[in-house]
Amino acid sequence: xxxxxxxxxxxxxxxxxxxxxxxxxxxxxxxxxxxxxxxxxxxxxxxxxxxxxxxxxxxxxxxxxxxxxxxxxxxxxxxxxxxxxxxxxxxxxxxxxxxxxxxxxxxxxxxxxxxxxxxxxxxxxxxxxxxxxxxxxxxxxxxxxxxxxxxxxxxxxxxxxxxxxxxxxxxxxxxxxxxxxxxxxxxxxxxxxxxxxxxxxxxxxxxxxxxxxxxxxxxxxxxxxxxxxxxxxxxxxxxxxxxxxxxxxxxxxxxxxxxxxxxxxxxxxxxxxxxxxxxxxxxxxx
Amino acid sequence: xxxxxxxxxxxxxxxxxxxxxxxxxxxxxxxxxxxxxxxxxxxxxxxxxxxxxxxxxxxxxxxxxxxxxxxxxxxxxxxxxxxxxxxxxxxxxxxxxxxxxxxxxxxxxxxxxxxxxxxxxxxxxxxxxxxxxxxxxxxxxxxxxxxxxxxxxxxxxxxxxxxxxxxxxxxxxxxxxxxxxxxxxxxxxxxxxxxxxxxxxxxxxxxxxxxxxxxxxxxxxxxxxxxxxxxxxxxxxxxxxxxxxxxxxxxxxxxxxxxxxxxxxxxxxxxxxxxxxxx
Numbered sequence: 001x002x003x004x005x006x007x008x009x010x011x012x013x014x015x016x017x018x019x020x021x022x023x024x025x026x027x028x029x030x031x032x033x034x035x036x037x038x039x040x041x042x043x044x045x046x047x048x049x050x051x052x053x054x055x056x057x058x059x060x061x062x063x064x065x066x067x068x069x070x071x072x073x074x075x076x077x078x079x080x081x082x083x084x085x086x087x088x089x090x091x092x093x094x095x096x097x098x099x100x101x102x103x104x105x106x107x108x109x110x111x112x113x114x115x116x117x118x119x120x121x122x123x124x125x126x127x128x129x130x131x132x133x134x135x136x137x138x139x140x141x142x143x144x145x146x147x148x149x150x151x152x153x154x155x156x157x158x159x160x161x162x163x164x165x166x167x168x169x170x171x172x173x174x175x176x177x178x179x180x181x182x183x184x185x186x187x188x189x190x191x192x193x194x195x196x197x198x199x200x201x202x203x204x205x206x207x208x209x210x211x212x213x214x215x216x217x218x219x220x221x222x223x224x225x226x227x228x229x230x231x232x233x234x235x236x237x238x239x240x241x242x243x244x245x246x247x248x249x250x251x252x253x254x255x256x257x258x259x260x261x262x263x264x265x266x267x268x269x270x271x272x273x274x275x276x277x278x279x280x281x282x283x284x285x286x
Numbered sequence: 287x288x289x290x291x292x293x294x295x296x297x298x299x300x301x302x303x304x305x306x307x308x309x310x311x312x313x314x315x316x317x318x319x320x321x322x323x324x325x326x327x328x329x330x331x332x333x334x335x336x337x338x339x340x341x342x343x344x345x346x347x348x349x350x351x352x353x354x355x356x357x358x359x360x361x362x363x364x365x366x367x368x369x370x371x372x373x374x375x376x377x378x379x380x381x382x383x384x385x386x387x388x389x390x391x392x393x394x395x396x397x398x399x400x401x402x403x404x405x406x407x408x409x410x411x412x413x414x415x416x417x418x419x420x421x422x423x424x425x426x427x428x429x430x431x432x433x434x435x436x437x438x439x440x441x442x443x444x445x446x447x448x449x450x451x452x453x454x455x456x457x458x459x460x461x462x463x464x465x466x467x468x469x470x471x472x473x474x475x476x477x478x479x480x481x482x483x484x485x486x487x488x489x490x491x492x493x494x495x496x497x498x499x500x501x502x503x504x505x506x507x508x509x510x511x512x513x514x515x516x517x518x519x520x521x522x523x524x525x526x527x528x529x530x531x532x533x534x535x536x537x538x539x540x541x542x543x544x545x546x547x548x549x550x551x552x553x554x555x556x557x558x559x560x561x562x563x564x565x
Contacts, residue, residue, distance in 0.1 A: 150420040155505065155526035156340050157535065173338045179420045179516060180505035182526045186407075193412040194420040 034062030035253050041075020041088030044159040045242045048106065049088055051269045052261050063253065076100065079247045085254045087245035090159065102243040105261040106275040109203040109231030109239035110163045113188065115195045116215035120144040123219060129168050131198060134176035139196060152190050152199030153177030160184065164200050167238045184274060185209075191216050203231055203239075204274035231276045242275060315544045322537035331541060337507040337518075339527070339535045346545055348509045352517030353549065355510060356428050356499060357492035361439075363432030365485050368439025372481075373469055376447045388444070395437035403498035406430040411502065417514065420504065425513040427503035431495055435488035442487065446480020447473055479561070486557050493550055496521040520546040 039049055046069040053065035068084075075087030076097060093102045112128065114120065120142055123131070130136040131149055140146045153175055154161035165172055179197075181187045184205040191197040192214050203226055206218050218226040221237055230236040244258050260266065262278055270277040326344060334345040371391060375384045406426055415421030450473060458468045474481070496519075504516020505526060518526075520542050528539050 148418065152420070156338065157527050157531055171341075173336065173341050173343065177506055178504070179422045180507075180518065180526070182500060182505075186501060189404075189407050190411075190420060190422060193408060194415050197420055 032062055033060045033253055033256060035251075036064040036066065037086065037253055037257055038066045038068070038084045039075075039086045039088055039244075040068045040070055040078045040084040041245070042072040042090040042242070043069040044090040044108065045088035045105075045244075048242070048270060048273045048275060049244075049261075051273070052105075052266050053257075055266065055269070056257060056260055065257065076245055079245050082247075085246075085251065086258070089243045089245050091240055092243070093245070100245050100247050102241070102245050103258045103262065104241045104243055104278050105258075106242040106270045106273075106277055107231050107234075107239055108159065108163065108242055108275050109226070109228065109236050110160050110167075110200050111203040111206055111226030111236075111238065112198060112200050112219040112221070113191050113206050113216045114198050114219060115191055116217050117195055118144060118217065120219075122223075125168065125222075129170060132168070132170060132175050132177075147196040150178045150194050150197040151176065152179045152181060152187055152194075152197050154187070154200075155180055155182055158182070160200060160202055163238060163240055188214060188216060202274040203228055203236075204271065204276060208274075228276045232278070239276075312547065315540055315547055318540035319537055319544050322534065322541050325534075326538075331538075331545070337523075339531075339538050344538055344541075345507075346520070346542055348507050349518050349520050349523055349542065350545060350549065352424060352503065352510060353493060353519040353521070353546065355424055355513075355517065356431055356503065356519060357489055357495075359424070359428035359513075360431035360435055360492040361485060361489045363429065364436040364439045364488055367432075368436050368484065368488070369443050369474070369481060371436075371440040372443035372447050373473065375444055377465060377469055377473070388441075391437050391440045391444075394433070395441065397434075399434060399495060399498045400501075402430050402434050403501035406498060406502045414514075419514065419516075422502055422504040423514050423516045424503060424510055427499045427517075427519075428513070430498050430502055431492050434495060434498060435492050438488040438491055439481075439484045442484030443477065443481045446477035446484070449480070450476050482557075482561065486554070489553065490550055493546070493553075494521065496525050500525050520549075 037053075039046075039053070046067055050067045053067055057063055057065055070078075072087075072089040072091055075084065075089050076093075077087075078084035079087035079100060087100075089102065090108065093100060112123065118139070120139060123142060127136065127142050131142070132151055132153070134151075136142060137149055138146065139149055154164075156172060161172070164170075165175075179190055181190055181199070184201040187199045187201045188205060188209050191199045192209075203218065206216065206226075207228055210216060210218070220226055224230055224236050226236060231239045244261060246254060246258070250258070264277075267277040322344075331344050331346045334343045336343045337345050337349070371387070375387050379387060406429075407422075410430065411421035411426055413421070414423070414426050454472055454476060455468060458472045463471070499519050500522040503518060503522060505518040505522055506516040507518050507523075508515070510517045523542050524539050528536065531539055
């Protein structure tokens with residue numbers, strides 16, 4: 001009997017806490033959502049969607065959000081087949097996909113970076129292609145100092161690599177890199193430590209690092225400065241939207257989740273994945 | 287008697303579990319790489335033109351070479367330093383210094399590999415970059431890897447040397463041998479087995495190290511022409527690409543893991559057979 005009492009007294013505070021959470025969250029959301037949502041698609045969007053889903057589930061304990069990957073193509077196919085409630089696509093919808101609706105939740109911009117001491121102001125499309133395919137090997141050939149170019153490239157399959165290759169229309173096997181890196185941060189540290197290096201990274205990462213004093217510089221592209229503001233407004237060319245895709249009329253739960261993804265409540269999550277949150281109304285309308 | 291029997295059962299069970307874990311890992315690797323092996327066959331991983339898994343090119347040979355170069359090189363750096371440190375601690379250092387030296391080496395063993403990698407990337411690579419290139423190459427990776435496996439050699443050699451029978455040393459001294467002669471003729475040959483197992487453990491640790499090498503080796507998949515050329519190890523390959531790989535690509539990455547497993551088991555088998563013959 002005594003030991004039972006002891007156990008109960010030990011458990012009591014936990015039970016009190018456990019009882020606490022649902023009460024407070026129902027207060028915030030008088031109409032409680034419930035049910036299950038299935039998201040499939042882009043592996044670029046999936047980590048962000050997973051984070052957002054966690055927060056959504058915290059606010060709505062009756063809701064289960066299931067995030068699966070498999071590529072943008074799978075996301076679109078699954079929505080059409082009705083296997084998934086929401087598809088994830090890390091590209092705009094194609095002309096033969098007008099039966100679907102894209103809801104932009106973020107943008108991903110990729111910018112070229114060089115060492116801060118590099119005297120080159122801008123590189124043309126052809127120059128970048130020539131540098132990456134090993135036709136130009138010295139900065140003096142593009143108007144810089146007499147210094148060997150170290151080409152920093154990404155590992156196959158990385159999202160930034162795909163954006164880069166697609167923008168310059170380069171075939172990956174024809175790229176001759178000097179260093180292959182994984183994470184954006186790895187690319188930034190490599191360029192910061194090598195005076196002759198050029199690389200490309202997610203613009204969000206580069207901006208954060210430049211602010212904290214890392215000696216790198218973002219190169220403008222076609223005269224457009226590489227910064228998150230230009231990515232958000234859509235004028236920066238080497239970028240792509242991250243979309244949630246639905247077909248016909250989505251369920252109440254699905255549209256509430258999409259609204260949540262586009263709301264300012266998740267901007268911190270979007271930024272923590274180095275994506276650019278959607279800000280203006282026009283973006284949301286897209 | 288009773289406790290003897292229960293101890294036997296417990297140790298047998300635990301030994302069986304640890305063996306089973308290794309077998310399970312091999313089974314898992316085989317199962318995950320079967321689709322790729324069935325579709326491509328084993329030989330394409332050696333005969334393809336390059337490694338571009340998304341463009342159907344799957345040559346693993348440069349990565350096997352890079353893996354061997356960095357780990358053998360790391361042991362070549364760590365072994366003399368580690369053995370010297372163990373001899374120093376046991377025969378040359380004054381007692382208080384020996385204790386401090388041991389603690390320092392133990393501390394070195396506790397530093398996480400990412401920290402080594404970051405230090406190499408931010409401090410060492412820019413220095414090596416003054417010789418040309420980006421400073422991320424097999425040499426940088428090997429040096430840092432050598433520092434990382436140094437404590438393994440040093441501590442195991444230290445234990446082996448300290449365990450030598452006191453009479454051997456006293457006998458040798460009584461015969462009039464000097465300190466360096468005792469170390470060279472009695473201590474090192476006597477502690478050979480312990481030192482060897484330290485080196486093997488260091489080698490397998492170097493083969494398995496991923497993060498620091500990934501950050502420092504440059505990761506270009508090309509047959510290295512010199513120590514200053516970049517290279518990608520099998521583990522770095524998995525770490526770089528697995529997070530973004532789907533179906534077929536994922537499966538060839540497991541083949542690269544299987545290759546690493548084969549490499550390690552071949553080395554272990556080779557060494558244990560040699561040790562067996564000598565014993």
